Amino acid sequence: MALGFIERTLSFLTASGDPEVEKKRLLKQIARDISKHKYKFYKVKGEEAQPLFAKFFYDVYKLVSPAQVFLQNADKSNELKKIVIEHFLDDKGRELQNRLTEEAIVERAKTIPLKNLSQQVNEDLTSFIASFDGEKSLAIEDCYNAILLFVQLVKFDYFFLLKKFDANLAERNFSYKPRFEAIRAEYVVDDIKDFIEVMYPLDQVKEWTRVFEILKTYKGVEVIGASQWQKLLSLFSDIKRSGILELMVRHIEKNPTWQAQLRVPHEAILDPHIQKIKTQVDVTIQRIIQQRRTSKIEELATAIFGTPSISRLKNYTDKANVVFSKKMLGGFIYVQALNYLKAFLLDVFKKDIRELCDLLLVRGQWVSNVLSQQLSEAYHELMEVSNRLVTFDDNLADEGDMGTRLRIAMAKADRDKEQIKYVRTLLKGINDEALKLITTAAQDCIVIGKNLKSALEDYQKTPHDLIINWKELEGASEHPIDQRITEVYKKIYYFVQLMQFFVKPE
Numbered sequence: 001m002a003l004g005f006i007e008r009t010l011s012f013l014t015a016s017g018d019p020e021v022e023k024k025r026l027l028k029q030i031a032r033d034i035s036k037h038k039y040k041f042y043k044v045k046g047e048e049a050q051p052l053f054a055k056f057f058y059d060v061y062k063l064v065s066p067a068q069v070f071l072q073n074a075d076k077s078n079e080l081k082k083i084v085i086e087h088f089l090d091d092k093g094r095e096l097q098n099r100l101t102e103e104a105i106v107e108r109a110k111t112i113p114l115k116n117l118s119q120q121v122n123e124d125l126t127s128f129i130a131s132f133d134g135e136k137s138l139a140i141e142d143c144y145n146a147i148l149l150f151v152q153l154v155k156f157d158y159f160f161l162l163k164k165f166d167a168n169l170a171e172r173n174f175s176y177k178p179r180f181e182a183i184r185a186e187y188v189v190d191d192i193k194d195f196i197e198v199m200y201p202l203d204q205v206k207e208w209t210r211v212f213e214i215l216k217t218y219k220g221v222e223v224i225g226a227s228q229w230q231k232l233l234s235l236f237s238d239i240k241r242s243g244i245l246e247l248m249v250r251h252i253e254k255n256p257t258w259q260a261q262l263r264v265p266h267e268a269i270l271d272p273h274i275q276k277i278k279t280q281v282d283v284t285i286q287r288i289i290q291q292r293r294t295s296k297i298e299e300l301a302t303a304i305f306g307t308p309s310i311s312r313l314k315n316y317t318d319k320a321n322v323v324f325s326k327k328m329l330g331g332f333i334y335v336q337a338l339n340y341l342k343a344f345l346l347d348v349f350k351k352d353i354r355e356l357c358d359l360l361l362v363r364g365q366w367v368s369n370v371l372s373q374q375l376s377e378a379y380h381e382l383m384e385v386s387n388r389l390v391t392f393d394d395n396l397a398d399e400g401d402m403g404t405r406l407r408i409a410m411a412k413a414d415r416d417k418e419q420i421k422y423v424r425t426l427l428k429g430i431n432d433e434a435l436k437l438i439t440t441a442a443q444d445c446i447v448i449g450k451n452l453k454s455a456l457e458d459y460q461k462t463p464h465d466l467i468i469n470w471k472e473l474e475g476a477s478e479h480p481i482d483q484r485i486t487e488v489y490k491k492i493y494y495f496v497q498l499m500q501f502f503v504k505p506e
Contacts, residue, residue, distance in 0.1 A: 026256035030247050039244040042185060047252060049188050051180035054165035056239075057195075058178060061158035063232055065172050067223040068154050071215070075151045080218050081269040084144045087214050088136055096128040100277055102284045109288045118285055125281055129274055140270050146205040147214065148265035152198040161191045189252045196245050197263040199236055204264070208233075293501060297336075300498040304491050305343055312342035315396035315403060316434065327413055329423060334434040337502035338389070341441055344495050345386040352488050353379070353448065360455060363476055365469040378447035385441045392433060402430065435503065442499040449492040456485045 031044040041053035074080055089097065098104060100121065109117055132140075159171045164187055165180040205211070208229065215223045239245065250258045298308035311317075316332050324331035357379045366372040395402045406426055412419045458466040459482055467473070474481055 023254075023256060027251060027254060030251050030256060034244070034247050034251060037242065037244055037247070039239065039242060041244055042248045042251070043182065044251065046182075047185045048182040049165075049185040049248075050182050051165065053188075054162055054178075054180040057158055057161055058180075060232065061162065062174055063224060063228055064154045064158075065174070067150075068172075070219045070221065070223050071151050071154055074215075074218070075148055075155075077218070080147070080214075081144065081273060083218050084147065084214055085140055085270060085273050087143070087210070087217070088140050089131070093128065093131045096124050096131065097277070099124050100128060100281055102280060105281065105284045106288065114289065114292065117288075121281055121285065125278065128277070132270060132274075137270050141268055143207065143210055143214065144269050145265045145267060146207070146211050148267060149198070149201055149205060150211060150215075152263060152265070153202065156195060156198055157191075161188060164188060185248065185252045189249055192245050192249055192252075193260070196249075196260045200240055200260060201262050201264045202233065203237055203240065297498060297501055300494045301340060303494050304498065305340075305347060310336075310339045310343045312339050312346065313393050315393050315400070316430075320396075323410060324423075324427070327410070327420060327423070329420070330427060330431075332427070332434070333431050334438060334502060337438050337499065338434050340495075340498055341385075341438055342389055342393075344491075345382070345389065345441070348488075348491050348495070349382060349386065352484075352491070353382075356452070356484055356488050357448075359473060359477060359481075360467070363469075363473055364467045365472075366467055367465060371466055374447055375451040378444040378451070382441060382444040382448070385437055385444065389437055392437065396430070402426065438499055439503055442496050442503065445492045445496050445499075449489055449496065452485050452489045452492070456482060456489065459485070 034042055034044055039052070039056075041050055041056065042048070043050055086094070086097070099108075105117070105121060108120070112120065159169070162178070162180075163169055164183055166178045168176070169178055170176060209226070212223065212226065212229070246258070246260060249260075250256050301308040301310065313335070316335060316338055318332075318335050321331035321335070357375065361372055361376055361379070364372070394400055396406070397403045398407055406423065409419045409423045409426065413423065455466060458464050459470055464470060470481070477484065
């Protein structure tokens with residue numbers, strides 16, 4: 001070419017004459033350069049794209065056509081990203097990643113205490129992340145983006161372009177011998193631009209061998225022959241150096257200063273991959289914690305009540321929560337705990353505990369009233385909790401004071417958003433009261449349990465320090481006293497443990 005592109009552009013920008021005159025001069029020079037060019041892709045006179053231009057794209061199409069099928073959704077594949085990252089892992093890195101899978105963590109949880117498991121998993125995660133030093137991280141990102149460059153080239157719509165030169169061409173039918181005809185170049189100028197965008201960046205890639213190893217792992221077949229790809233790369237490099245495609249665009253669009261905008265991917269895959277593993281680890285640990293929590297709750301409830309499924313409340317229920325959930329409200333949050341409390345008060349407190357406390361407090365002769373006072377106060381306070389719980393639940397009925405407020409506010413909520421805030425305030429008050437009932441009952445049970453334990457120890461030794469008429473109490477009891485105290489104490493102990501799952505922060 002008589003003038004390089006940069007020189008011509010500089011001349012165009014600094015010309016002291018008419019810009020239109022300079023533009024025409026540059027376009028004439030571009031036309032002369034194209035006419036003398038070794039690649040006969042374009043005929044200046046008539047501005048036609050030539051059959052040789054179509055043949056070039058047809059040859060590329062034949063080579064990449066199988067890959068079009070294999071890599072149809074490769075640029076959206078999470079599996080491909082995972083394969084790229086794992087390709088760079090050493091044996092230690094693979095072992096650490098395997099230890100962080102959900103299956104591996106669940107398996108470890110069978111033999112390791114939860115606290116130790118969480119610590120081990122966090123140490124494995126830290127070591128796994130540390131294995132990606134700066135050099136390895138950069139290599140992973142470069143490799144994946146090289147794959148995206150190849151996929152861009154493969155997904156270029158060769159068939160759509162070629163169909164303009166031969167209307168009888170069928171997609172991926174290479175037994176048909178095409179008959180390409182010259183066409184108006186304006187029909188393909190956008191295709192040329194698109195192809196430049198995806199073809200020009202290819203020479204930035206240094207390790208095509210690694211790229212095709214990974215793609216073979218991904219699809220299980222060789223997506224393109226190594227020797228064929230090298231020949232194609234050489235052709236692309238020569239066409240890029242020759243500038244023929246850019247010259248065509250500039251002449252077709254009558255824009256001598258046109259510059260290509262390259263489509264170079266810059267997608268980061270390592271950080272999202274690590275974040276996904278972190279999230280998976282956290283979710284798995286939380287699921288194990290929740291499963292163990294649920295299992296322990298069911299175990300304790302079964303020990304106390306004979307079944308884990310308890311439903312004793314009429315209004316503070318999960319059924320009532322359906323209405324609240326439709327408005328994205330938390331609803332009643334202590335339903336399970338409060339049902340267990342109601343069942344405990346009815347099935348254990350008002351029967352076994354009351355009978356035993358009546359025996360010990362009414363018939364028992366205590367060395368000091370101070371010693372029996374704690375047991376008596378806790379017993380009567382627990383009785384008061386039982387009464388308050390009944391009132392609490394009844395108050396939430398449709399005709400109850402709190403139930404009426406909730407019902408009216410929820411009915412207005414769609415029209416008045418302030419009512420939602422009001423419902424939240426009501427629910428907070430209700431749940432705070434539920435929690436207070438639970439914690440008060442648990443504290444009273446702890447006091448009763450401690451005093452029953454002390455009474456049992458006193459019964460089993462001589463001389464007695466707390467109660468002096470155990471013989472009389474034995475005669476008044478239908479069952480052995482030590483057995484009765486032990487059974488009641490166990491249920492109280494289990495109940496306190498059960499309530500701790502609902503009042504302790506998780």
